[in-house]
Amino acid sequence: DAGITQSPRHKVTETGTPVTLRCHQTENHRYMYWYRQDPGHGLRLIHYSYGVKDTDKGEVSDGYSVSRSKTEDFLLTLESATSSQTSVYFCAISDWTVPQETQYFGPGTRLLVL
């Protein structure tokens, strides 16, 4: 299994509070991604990173920010959590040494915003 961990694994928070989710990898992969998974939707890309300090928006980036100061860590921040951000969040990594390389997923973080 690819070495990817997410923390916390579960979180309950209140509307309006800031929340930071952490993704940590031990594979030294260049690319890291944050997705959210909601019923009736496929996994949707929030933000991704293609290197340290290099990030870009995905299709559902509003209300989220990211940072990547080290290869191994990719942080997702909800500046002011809303109930619509209740979801399961997955981090993924890939190496892209070949085009469209396989992505490896973390275990997920369940976030409930009350």
Next chain:
Amino acid sequence: KNEVEQSPQNLTAQEGEFITINCSYSVGISALHWLQQHPGGGIVSLFMLSSGKKKHGRLIATINIQEKHSSLHITASHPRDSAVYICAVGEKSSGDKLTFGTGTRLAVRP
């Protein structure tokens, strides 16, 4: 943006049956991925293919680039195959991003 559709959305089978899950997409791709999401939530990659067919154990994935269609087959299904199977596609124009289908929920009864 690529539209990825999977069918069926839900599938129940008896142990031992041959299972087929379909994935169609709207725009030409550079690669298609099949993923499995276990009941506990973990997601693992099963296949990545850009042409032809791949086989791993009882799982077979095929792709028809001209028809923009892929199938995932499970032979001699087993209750442990019960999971959500997700199709995802990558386009050359999107670089390193994937578009995901909504998944097919498979239940295999003993």
